Amino acid sequence: MVALIGAICTADAADAATTWRILVLRVDFPLEEPDEPTTTGIGRFDLRSFDEALPDYYYPFDTPPHDRTFFENHLRALARYYRTVSEGEVEIEFELFPRGQEEAYSLSQRMLIYGNGRSEEEIGRKWTELFGDAVRLADADPEGPRFADFNSFLVLHAGVGHETGELNDIRSVFLAERDFEAYAEQPVLADDGQFEIREGWILPESPSLRGQAGLNGLLAKFFGHQLGLPGLSNFADGLPAVGGWSLMDVGTNSLGFVMQDSLLPVVGFAVPHPIAWSKARLGWIEPLVVQRDTVVTLLATDRGGELPKAVRIPLDADEYLLLENRQQRGQRGFPEGGEHPFLDPDQVVWIDGEEVEFSNGDGTGSWLGLAEYDAFIPGSGLLVWHVDEGVIQERFAAGAINNDPVHPGIALIEADGRRDIGQPVFERLDEIEGSPQDPFFVGGQTRLGGDTQPDTRTYRGWESGVEIEVLSEPGDEMRVEIRFPRSARGWPQRLEGGRRLQAVDVDGDGTDELIAEGREGVRIARMGAGFEEWMIAGVRFLAAGDVDGEEMIFALRGLEVGAWGWGEAEPRWAMKLDEEPTGTLFSGNLQIFRERPVLVLVGEETTVLDGRDGSLLSRLAVSGSQPLAVDVDGDGEGELVVAGERGLWQLEEGEIKTLWEGEGQLLSPAAGDVDWDGRDEIICADVGGRVWLIGEGERGFEVSLGDSLRAGPVIGDLDGIGDLDGKAYLEIVIAGRERVHALQANGLQISGFPVRLPDFADLEELGRSPVLLDLDWDGKQEVFQATSRGMFGFDGDGRMLAGFPLPTAGGMVALIGADLDGDDRVELAGLGGDWLYVWEPQSFTPEYAGQRIGWGQEGYSAAGVRTHQGMGEALEPYLEVNILPDDRVYCYPNPVVGEEEVHLRFFLGGPARVRLEVFDAVGGRVEEQEIQGELAAPAENEISWSVAGYASGLYICRLEARGENGRRETAFVKMAVSR
Template sequence: MNFKSHCQLKIFLFFIVLITHSALSKDDKVAFKPMIPKLTVADPLDVVSNFVRRERAQQEPMTIKILALRAQFVRDSLKTTTGDGHFDLSDESDYKIDGPPHNRTYFEHQLLALHNYFYTVSKGQLGLEYQVYPPAEDAAYQMPNDMVYYSGEEDEEKQKQRWAELLRDAIEAAKADNPGFANYDAFIIFHAGVGNDFDFDFNETPFDIQSAFIDFATLQETLGQNETNYRGIPAGDNFYIQEGIILPEQQSQKGIDLGLLGTATLLMGSQLGMPSLFNTQTGRPGIGMWGLMDQGSFNFYGLIPAHPCAWMKLYMGWEEAVTVRTLDQAIIGTANTKSAPHLFKVPITASEYFLLENRQEDWNGDGMTFGRDEYGKRAQFDSLGTIAIEEGLRVITRVDEYDYGLPGSGILVWHIDENVIRDNLQSNTINDDPAHRGVDLVECDGPQDIGQQYAMFTPGYGTESGDYWDPFWDGNISHKYINDERPVSLTPYSIPTSNAHGRAVTHIEFTNFSGKDTLMTCRIGNTWHQPGFPQYTGQKFGEGTLNWIRLENNKNAVVAVALNGDIYGWTQDGSKIIDNDHTAHVTDYSGKTTVYPLALLASVGDSVFLPPVNMGFVDDDDNMDFAIVDKSGVMTIWSPADKDGDGQADLLQRLDLGERITSLPTPYGIGTESGYFYKLSAGEDGEFENLQKIKISDEPLFGVHQWTFVSETGTLTNLHVFTTVHGNVYAYDKDFQMIWQSKAFGGGTKFYPLSVTAFGDEKAQNPDPFTPLIIVSNDGQITFLDSEGHIVRKGISITPGEIKSAPGLGDVDGDGMPELLLSSESALYAFEINTGVSTLNFPLPVDNAATRSFLSSPLCFSNSSKNESFTFAATTGGFVLCFDAHGKLSADFPLSAGAPVTSSPLLLEKDAGSDEALLFVLADDGFLYAWNIDYATPAGGWQRFGGGYENNFNVHQYQDSETVVSADIMPKKRVFCYPNPAENGRTIIRYTLNEHVDHVSIRIYDIAGELVVQLNDGGVSQGDHEVEWDVSSIQSGAYIARVEAQAKSGHVVEFIKIAVVK
């Protein structure tokens, strides 16, 4: 027996669905089958006491008024429908459940059962009042057509039309009794016959009417299709009915007893605004028997509908969750417990989280539960799935334990993604994607079985709607079996994992689960949690918006400037740099409003497209000051202090240059649209006065850069380098006299100048090495220039060429020398600066499905003492990636920011001199995230957009003997060729030099020892080198390459085998 599915249904048109995988035979009897890090110290009792206070202050109950109309049809004797079109008013029946007479009192009792259910599961916050018409006990409104007509005759489009007509015809007939339609909130049509709501092996009555909730969109599509301003079904006195529920008089059919309550609760849930949690396109389960808005509505064959799931109760406002990120002991009570919280929310991002609840199928542990009718007659349900019914039982109007039909007990862990919910709520499809549901149950036994389709006799058969092993508790042997007998837990390393969607690592750990009970406990940990984050801004940000400053207490802090000119600042514990009362009120998709603190420092009152710059110590205090440049050409400098007590950063100076600034701001100057450079120099009072205005070019300036290098004579040299938007490069000395001019490769509009200032020592084998100036165009072209502006090697380009984010520098492979880092739409590239060849293991392809567009500007840092290097990049898919020195994605990554990330991340020492690092990421939903990553300090690495806080795109490299990978001149393991065998008429011979050498020769011999070719153009500088061998005219066979490097300290020879196959 499966859900009925209708793939073309419109918004909020819901249909009844069933719970079991196999088809239900009419010979089946009513019998339920047997169901086989780091911690922030918090006192669990404080959490409990806070919950109790909230419980006492719960909101006033809401009352929904229902008008129920009884409708009968033109009599028929067809075998394709159940009954003859009129209500069964007899006094005797073979039905054990919901038996006749189906008169006015019968339907009042059905509505009382509906009220008792919702009043119970909402903790008294929702009640139903109702009237049943016609007023006469045995009367019904006569419809003009027979049952077959209103069934739609198994035609989907016709069905919607006929159901709408049934709603309209019943309302029209009821007008004669003047029930006062405007006094009611909801309308139910109880029609004669049985609902066509279950898939049997063979349906003998295909023209029974399917139960449905009909929304206004469906009425517009059907009854109102020819009316421009359709308002609904007219009910008199200028009142229009826009929604309605269609239900049968019973669900039991000959040979099988089913309860009407399950159908009624599901559709009333839809009426109340609860979205469906099954797959509305296929009818397959989404949460199965674990909640009302899926197959839980039909637990114990529709007699004991389950409680709504944890998320649904939050959504309806019937519960509040206790939000924690770490807790040594979370005490979780069942829904009827008054002494402990019922729900715990553990955030992953601002929109994704875990939700924990305690569900017990038999909370009092007596092995049974009871249902009662209004006359005191009882039905007894036991754990074996049998029902004992007292003679004379009528409609069961109340049940002691509505979760008694659950398949098991324990802590349910729900994985909630509010982005999916928000995007699909209106279309009622939040659980239609089995691979990424909005409300998903993490099944403790490992595989996600709910919603699957397993063949009989296969391992997963019978688990497709939820099973005994889905909850978490300490004795879940199914979980232990799949996890090698380890204790029950949910961590990044368990099965299932605590990963976010997209396989992002959350570092959240749920451990120490207790046994099943009305009060259960577990431990909530997060090994990378940084207290105080995330923080909300509500703004959009540019690429290099994050920067850091140091406060007078020697603590590092974070600043960010939004595109609208608002400036925010936080300390490392998430508190505001400047204490003020700024807040933001945010209303979510469910109508709930959250108040967030806003760490607003100041605002420039204009749009800002350039990153902030740390100006160092401008005034006389111990705070690092920062500057913002707006689009009109005003540079404003602030101190992160509030000496005047106005709740904002103190304004130090405002410089109006009178023209648009086009370069990145730096502490030493900025470039303009007209090609001028304004040199910034502070006077004795700390203010910038008498700005030196220097004409550089007739083109807008883009790059402003200070290049420091050691010349061949050992002299420390400083040059001012400027690039224009068309790729012209200018170098000036300290007196701003032009030394040379050059032209970079590329046809882009952004030309980034980058450099490495390398300092050696007497112990290093190659002290004071020179590294070229690098110019990167945003169309993917790379230029290397020497100290005189000459191009030192042929241009390099990447494919695809477009670079949407700034380049970076960092020692990605741990060889002690930085590499050039570039990120494109589909890959992360690294190039050796001294040689221009691609770094070993690069480029790193990045799945576009994960990034969805492109990568941010990359970050990098290395730890020579541990021989570790890490490269970071964020994606517009909302993920943060980290690769090790071998080009492999770190096991601790990706991280999830929950929304696209277009701003470069920030790596920061936790405190000055600390060996811990913090990773900050701004997401496009306006939240700033922080992780206390378990990596070495990033001090000295490429920490942010532009490298350091000055936006200079320069990194200082202090080379010493410890940073050399090998004592060998040319390590054997770093001499090889690729591809091997050669492909497309070529192969590349690659080798690594750990020091500058005098000469490298490559001789290639055939198998007979005859010299085939000698390649003498091998590079001699320290780093990786590649030489291409053209084999287009070489015969197939095996060859030996002899690679020799000669240096003052000696020479080394290595041999490699090469295959040529044609």
């Protein structure tokens, strides 16, 4: 239910029908004899004549008699208002019952009984009781309505609402279907029990019995709930949230003045337009979505024309900026001959009485309509709303989308940076309900960006990269420049249903293009030109690779696989398959096919086609999920390995060789010469978080990450360290559920990993493999992870990179690092929210000028080999002076609690034997270990042991490393044990 005192829930979105037929039931109560002091009025409508009542009214507005004509006038005013603000999208018809001029249905219970609820449940029960009693009286009336002819049901009761009246006056409310289900003792039935009423609203005859406040505002606001609009106030604190700019906050009651014989203050008579968010939600306007640099002219929301009336700038999957042009149509300052004893001139906004159509025609009675409904909004200029649809969705049912002032669903970015709308302490109304300094305009604040105050960061504090500059003074048309300096010029580009992204030099010009698969098929995009007109319609991308010096694209249409050359309308060849493949590989270096270019497709069986003509080379009874081209034996030629759900099989001529049998559901593996022994190792991982390194003839390691996985591993060089001969050891990176893991060749997590993505980021599970690039030219590759809110970037120590994350308009489903413009620098590209993004990292910081790519895209390359091939060159030899640098030795956890195992992590600068001794506080040796076997160097290593039997206290760990030349180095670490 929605009430002025607070909001428990709101109406569901309105049906597509634009015509509303409102049934209005007038009800009164038993005459109060004597008058009940805790309610307003005496239980009956005020039916005095105008002349009789006028002396009791401060202002001659909404004056009695409050009879049928009075309410018909207000409903005509309501219809006129919504016809105007919706530009004809909403039409309102109505009928009032009973039909007599001064008649009302008389309820049997006193007003006090319906209005004296205190708890939420009691208030709700009394609301539904009053509504049901009114319906039953009307249904019993022989001359009453046929309820099925209407789709909105309004009960107007005698008296004033609780919001402006006494303690036990009835609260105004919109009751949604869920409210009747929660609070009504029985369904509200009409038409002889054949029609059930599931929504309704309850309002008083007037907000005031002295003419200070008008019924127009209440009717407009609560009919907004009928249409599906939520209240936009901070109901938890009883404060505004978007202020006088909004129909659904305090705009319906904004203070204004009408000039007649004198300056008369009015509240609730001049109702403002709904804000752009409300109009867009109801389908009255379609905001222009802006994602790349442009200049837009925005038309004022209350003017007709072809120009856009709102601009939407996505920040991430939930958040966006919404721009609208609002113009205060009233005049500011004292009119000639007008003054106010308590207000400064700049606080007075007024209209001439001639601008209002009055029911009595002489400047008195009900307000039937205005020339300008935005007469009393707080100011003029460009409004920038910060909207979080995630918050709105979460809190919509409770009617609380703006109850959190720190993170509301809709907030105005106030140009003056004060953010004083809704503050509990104020001296003037324009400090709490909005002020002329809130909009952006030439002559006031004009810029909004990452370096301004306020700024364009997301609620999570992330730099959005959006810059806005207003180029116009306030007016019906305002020009605004919108810039995205971090995006490449002309990007992002729209791609409906984007799901796959690869990079390869398709046309042979020496620069990679983007291959993007969307709902319509496969398209090619160039960094400087956007999408090419040529596309392969209705296909799924499989792989791309060099066939006799020409790059070919292999794609699947239905169950037919084909090969397309650049710009070709039809495939060079096509081959019908028996099933849709689950994994694909293109390679020209597979030993068993004598270096033919082949396309390998795996599913229930493994099929190998000649890439030149599509002829069948082999069909093997090996089922799998992903093929790999792996140099298992170090002879320089690739072996064909198929990864299945529970193992690895190598395909040789006339033989299927089992390389390894797994135990869980495996994800797509990766391969590469991780330990620089001249042979590729294969890294497998299962959904349960176990990881295996498998070399020829034996398993290298098996570790458990303690995390569930949704995507396979990738391989790169995170530490940039070569050994004494300059050989580069590689690291293994895997995205877990909420963390990114990085392992050395010995299975140990790299220091700083796993990296847990921030809880406040509110991310879905990580479902994509990372990309590894040396973006900052420091010789170490960084980790880039696609998430449901955009791209995160970490360095090799697990620290967030400057300029990251990069938010996107929807969840990122693909990510690439490649040189897309031939400048020998890496660009970033990604698919997210039906958009293809391209970023130039140097726009974040000049340091991002790197070009070294470790694992730059899904499958390592567009060919899908999933084997790391980019580290053939040696690195600078590791020349660390110390074999055992003491600043890289530590133990964890520290202190060790209970019977926990303790781990001593240390870095070895070269090959060495290691000895560990642990001493207690009095020098007694309690532990001694000499590490047998080869330790990784230069790399981190770890020793683990149990502290069971250790007493609480302080211990000294002595670690000694003896190098191959006999040199010894020692490091000491303190360790605490707590029982």
